[in-house]
Every structure is written in structure tokens, then in C-alpha cells.
Amino acid sequence: MSAEQPSNFAPPPTSSATDAELLLALRAGQTAALGELYDRHASLVYGLALKVLNRPQEAEDLMQDIFLNLAQSTYDPKRGSLRTYLAILTRSRAIDRVRSHNSASRAIERSKPGMNQEVNTNSPLEYAFQNEQSQEVQAALAQLSEEQQQVLRMTYYDGLSQSEIARQLALPLGTVKARARRGLVKLRQTLTNS
């Protein structure tokens, strides 16, 4: 890790094994490998879970769900980084839990006399993170085109596959890929040089 990168986001170097090797060992049943993966990524997963759920107990439940099912996950270490997979999965599962809770609340509200109108609970959870970006990050984002930002948001916030993004935006898949990748490269260059 270089000195330029935000230190909060650096996983602690506790072993020379790669995430892919640890996942392999975990899939072979080795609990120690799970411990190592937990040490590397727990703060990422818990931070995201807590941010969306806002309740420590629910965030802890989600942590258990994520880490105990990691060995059986469909994650393919060859296609991408484990941290991105974990971040997308955690946010998605957390939002599902909030929606499920809101849906139950709505049902209770609707059952009350005089409460027939729809309660607006579709708050933009996916974008709740944006308001807290530092000035440095906002300046870096400003270097990206709106199209690049949109595709990165849809990939990392919404967890959509690039073919799904291509379908939704009616764009060729190659265009979506290029926008996401070029946008991320630009972000990395701007943040490292600032």
C-alpha cells in the first residue's frame, strides 16, 4: 500500500496468503482461513452494514450471515476482488432487510383505520453514502463524466451486472465496461495525485 491512499480502507497485512488462497482453504473447511478473511474485511462489511441498518445488533446478524455463508458463495476469485464482492453483497442484503422491515411496517400502518394511502418508504438508501464524501473525493468524482459516475454507482451501489446495466441504459455492453473501467482508473489517478 502506498502512503497516498486513504489509510482507513487498507486491510491490515496479517498474512502473505491471497484472499483467493484463503477462500480455497475456507472452502476446504479451514476455520483459520475464515479468521484471516474476517480480520481483513470485517471492518468493511460491518461499516457498510451499520451504515444501512443503523442498528448494531442487526449489523452483527448480517455479519454472521455474510461470513458464515462465504464458503458456499458463488464468488469467483478469478473474476474480481473479494472486497468488492463483499461490499456489494453486504449493501444489497442490508437494503433487503431494511425494505423487508419497511414492508412489514407499511402493512401495520395500512391496517390502521384511515391509513390507506401509501407510506413513502422508498428512500434512496443506495445513494445515502454520497452526502458524506470528503471534498477530496467529490473533487475526484468531478473529474469523471456523468455517464462514468452513473455506471460506477450502478455497479458498486446497486450491485448490477454490467450486462444488466447495458440493458437498463440501452447501451452496448462494451460501452458500459469501458465507462466503468475508465471511470475507476481516473478516480484512482486523481485520488493518488491529489
Add this chain to the structure above:
Amino acid sequence: MARSMPSEEIQLLIAGYVLGELEPQEAEEFERLLQADPAIATEVAEMQAALESTYGAEPVQPPVHLRAQILDTHAASQTQPANQVIPLRDRKLNWNRLLGAVAAVFLVGLGINNYQLWRRLQTVETQPQAATPLRYTLNGTKLAQTASASLTVNPTNLEAELAAQNLPPLPAGKVYALWTVVQKNAPLTVDSKGAVLTQTFTVDAAGQANRKFTVPPFYRDQDVVSKVAITVEDASAPQAHVGSPLLITNAQS
């Protein structure tokens, strides 16, 4: 930074990896680059950091107790998962419970002696299936003609013991890799050689290794394991599986 920035093309490939959407052909290319240049891993970490600092939440350390809770739950699930062969110890307990219930109904008719004889017979019939270890003997190929190794697996708890002798000393940055080659069409994720990386290890100055570790659950199905082999691989990426077998076996003995 002391190192130079990778070319734009490589940076775009790294971005694809960090975003988790490499195509299979790109994934192969990325893996090759990763093995050839350690700076790629640093670049991955920096690009990951850029993505997370822009779109992620502030990392928060979870409560200390949670780690132990998760690891304990995982360890317990490994010793007795729902779809696993029940260990012999527990089988005996279950037999005792079953026999207790049966005895309550039939004990008068059976008589104590018959009951004891019958139970002993059941125990004898049950024991060999659960406790017989699987033993794989690996012989040296022309690359290591005097080398030999044995892998002994307990199919109940999946604990394995590897004993290897006369293996050549390892060059710096290399490890030995134990591979399990599985039958074609087995419902498992395998590499391009049909193998699953099972364990990495090193040897002492005499070329010996004695290691205990856990093997994947598919070892319980003896029809799945086709061969066991040992190769030399890069310590940083043993999963690349570029080495040729130094030792190999065809069948369980």
C-alpha cells in the same frame, strides 16, 4: 512512488478486476500479469482503496466478541454439518438411544443376552465403514524419481496427514502444491487441469514434509477423486498450477 504506473491497458484490466467483472479470457490474462509483476497487486489495492473511499462507508471495527462467535459457529458446523456422514462416536450414541427405545418395548421378549449379542453385531458392522482411513500413495515421476509420499484421509472428519520423503529442495519463492484431480463431470469448481488445490507445503533440509490439514468434503465420495499429485508452484500464486507433477498416484490403495 518508486515504481512506474502500469500501462493504460493494464490499468483498465485491473479496474475490471476490482469491479468484479472480468471475462474468462481477461481473468487468465490478469492472473498471468499478477504472477509476472508483484506491482500489479499493489495497484489492485490502490484502485480498490479509490473505489471504497469514493463509494464505500467508513470502515467500523465490529464488537470484539463477534469474531469468536462467527468462528466458533463455523468450527462447529465443520465437525458436524447437516449433510455430513455422522461420526462413529455419534453413531454409537444414536444406536444407544435407538436401542433404549426399542428395548423399552421388546426387552421382555428378547432377553438380555440376545440383546447384547445383537448390539455387538451392529457395532461391528458399523465401525469399518466410518473409520477406515483412505490412503493414497504417491510415487515420484521422472522429475523426482526417488521421491515418495502418502496421503491419509479420515473420511469422517476430513483430517488428512501428508508424509513426503526425498523431495528436491525448493528454490526461493516456490512451494510444493498438493492437487486433487477429480473425475470429469464432478460437480466441482476445478482449474484447467481438472484439479483442486488442496494444500501447499514446504520441506525440510532432508526433503521431508509431515503436514496435517483438512481436505475438502468431496473426499468422502471416493468416486470423485481421480488422482492426487504434487507440483512445484510459485508461493505467491500456487493456484496457477503451472508445474508438472513430481509425484502422482492413480488410485487409492
